[in-house]
Amino acid sequence: MARIGVFICHCGENISATVDCAKVAEAAAKFPGVVHSIDYKYMCSDPGQTLVGNAIKEHNLTGVVVSACSPRMHEPTFRRACAEAGLNPYQCEMANLREHCSWVHERNEKTDDKAIDLVRMLVEKVKRNNALQPIKVPVTKTALVIGGGVAGIQAALDIANAGHKVIMVEREPSIGGHMSQLSETFPTLDCSQCILTPRMVEVAQNPNIKLYTYAEIESVEGFVGNFIVKIRKKAKSIDESKCNGCGLCTTKCPNKKNPNEFELGMAKRPAIYVPFPQAVPNIPVIDKTQCTYYKTGKCKICEKVCQANAIQFDQQDEIIEVPVGAIAICTGFDIKKTDFFPEYGYGKHKDIIDGLQFERLASASGPTAGEIRRPSDGQVPKKIVFVACAGSRDPAKGIEYCSKICCMYTAKHAILYKHKVHDGTAYIFYMDIRAAGKNYDEFTRRAIEEDDAKYIRGRVSKIYERDGKLIVVGADTLMGAQTVEIEADMVVLATAGVANQGAEKLAQILHVSYDQHKFFSEAHPKLKPVETNTAGIYLAGACQSPKDIPESVAAASGVAGKISCLFSNSELTREPLIAVVDRLAPPQYSSCTGCFMCQSVCPYNAIEREEIKDRNGNLVKQLAFINPGLCQGCGTCVAVCKSKSIDIEGYTNSQMYSEVDALLNF
């Protein structure tokens, strides 16, 4: 038999000025099941809470309704007070007499009636509340970091330095990402590789980090604290334990004319290769699509010259299964290639290059050893045109968003160009100079004032080649939109930053959401910028949207902080307000009919198929099973369940129907 206590709070005068609290308490005392009903000046005060606690003990209460302010304000307070007095905290409900009643209505009888109704609704609800226990989930204190760019490196190092294990998976043969391709970095012009490569080495040497390069995520199952990840370690055709990185194989390989991906096609590499000299790990891979042996069955020169006997032509892909507690997605971004732009010749002109290609030209370790030479004939360009917003902020033909990093790197390119070609002229077509950031605007001013970059505000309508020159036709909107024609030797397009290839597939493997541009979506744009909607999976860097290095690193450290928090307890505690599928005695097992409508509406992929088998292992029934680790308690499944087999704790059907009933049928 229910024994409910009702506690009406005056909230000083906040409630009592409008609502006759004594009258409400008196009315509540007459509700069926209510054994104790009082009003008091400040229920949330220490003596108020003691009052509740004592009443629980004295009257042996099975449920408590505190009628005071919004439950969004003090529900935790009173639930704690109840727990201290020995009542299950989930047997406490609050009626909102302040925000929803006294503050919004005049003092009159109707307002009192409303207050009484609100209390009655909650009394009927609390009678049907179940005693609940917080959910505990064990945590595997190993983090998976997907992507070995600067964000992944930062996240992995921070987590590892917090004392947790990290598994890093990188798709390419080396970690380093796009940052390893950059020449200098804005706004300080320090050399990208000089600041990145020591961090790459740290990753390789950190005993807490296990690095898998040339590997991809095959599947992810489980939930926060308890993921099971399958990693496909692609065959490098090299025994990594034997290879000592001498590099003899790469120098002796006769098949040297393959486009070098790291140099964005502006140089060649052998079929067995290390992507760049500072690669981590410094172990080559054989490109099976190019290798003469794989194509013709003959050659094997690398095997002959390898003194460590590390070449393994018959090596197969390997699937590794690891348990992890949290996942950091740091897969980075890509840029539109020049062939995306019809008005700039569909990429047919060799001397129209993209920003990353310019980075390689300007890099001391690049194909021209840092001299700015144009790809077609190796000449030093005397007139160079940079086109900002190539494809960005262009809803008609490109992408509507701002790619964010281009303004800054284009200014950097202009500065680097001037530093290397003193008698050259750099023109920059731009829409707006977006240089918001510490020392950023100063940097673009420096490009204009010290390094004489000619900024022209306007778009470029077309670029065509004529007699070895590239004619850039644009408009100068600050000069009455008059046509500008520049005979350039080379053109650099600051092409739009886009989601990395394979991002969509990865999002589907991980069950995280992504936007229309295939960038991963954060859980909340302001307050949860590094979380995804799936508990335990986090985001850092440009896989979320175009980001520069400082932002990517900051987000990565944020992710590391989140993951370290998660790992700071051996068990996760969660509110037990989650959905459950009913269970009945055999042979029914459950009223669930296995239609799995619920599965299709669950935003968290929390609903699984449970198979009921008899003793002989024969399948008897398929039921929905709600994973308590993943369910966030929205209750959408409850509403769609045709057989009413799902209920949600805290808002059960019986509770909600009673509330409505109590309101109207008395």
Added chain:
Amino acid sequence: MKLGFYPGCSLEGASREYNESVMAIAEEMGIELVSIPDWNCCGATAAHNMDKELSLSLPARNLALAEEAGLTELVVPCAACYSRFCATQHELKHDENLHKKINGIIEKEYKGNLRILNVIQFIEEFIIDKLEDKMKFEINKKVACYYGCLLVRPNKVLNFDRTEDPQTMDAVMKKLGADSIDWAFKTECCGAGFSVSFTETVGRLSGQIIEDAVHRGAEAMIVACPMCHSNLDMRRPEIDKYNKKKSDMPIIYITQAIGLALGIDRKKLGLQRHFVPVKLNDFKPYTKKTEVENPQKMEVE
């Protein structure tokens, strides 16, 4: 075969040779082009600058007449007419109220089921496959295909070819054996309606087009729009003045080029009507590639 045909004013006036060449190749291919009975002006460049309803009603009436005549395809060689017809069809398709209103104005029931074809679509669909059998000469010349503005824009409405770097005419010319060059002014403005009012502007705009084509070695320019043709051909004195050099590169319609390949009489193609004389000759006789010579290709086809 019977197809609907809308000549418009140009083809009956200044660009008679375009009409003549379209008719000549259609006849050669056994296609009957039936003019819309009682057709009226398409509104061209003037109407849509003045009155939206007028600019839609004029083409809509023509389209409704064509439908009434039981036509299902309508060949519109003039790029300006083609553009107006397509724009009308597009607008009325996407705005039911407007559609009703225009039907009220023209006092006819325009349904919107007609397929509107520009001259290149007409060639692609009804001519190109039969070329091999009927070609007598290869147009063994370097040509620059010039598309102008109205043939390929706006892409959303026309949904035809690539806006910035169209290729369809080049494909036709390659089929005729020509070397069609890659050049920079395929879709630049020729000066259009300034043909009469601002001839100097036409000289500058068309001048740049002619200059680039000549510079890249083109022996002829191929067009599919009467307005482009008249600017590039008739305004040659102004063009030469702007370029400060004389050029004698002829401007020929794509239908004339096909006519030449088919060996149709030059007069029948109206080539004598051009201001810049069409001196192109010495075409290489065409021999059809037999199946034996190229068995693989046949297989693919």
Added chain:
Amino acid sequence: MSEFEPKIVAFVCNWCTYAGADLTGTSRIKYSSNVRIVRFPCTGRIDYMLLTKAFAGGADGIIVSGCHPNDCHYTSGNFYARRRWMVFRRLCDFMGIDTRRIIFSWVSAAEGAKWAQIVNSANEEFKKLGPYENYHKLSTQEIFE
């Protein structure tokens, strides 16, 4: 005889509209007192059978309100609520339930004033419609009596 006052039940989600109604309170914006708010975790949780239950119990009008599209605390619950509402409304029409008596709206946690305005305008609307006697007459109580 005093003016007819409709009984209004509001089904709201915890994260947006409930919080929005809290804000109405904190901002001391007054609205008519004949509305009773029932709190749900999400509009996705709202079983529309509850609406018929409310009518059967004597409600004259119902407000269903949650987070704006794309603002759902649970990502997509409000979309499912909206979709189900479209279907439910057609069913209501078919069955003869007066859908003017169900108001579906979005009120965010920042829209305290909008909540007051929705309640007040709903109140006016329901007043015009009068008591929902046709439905109340169906009360199953009579069967048992």
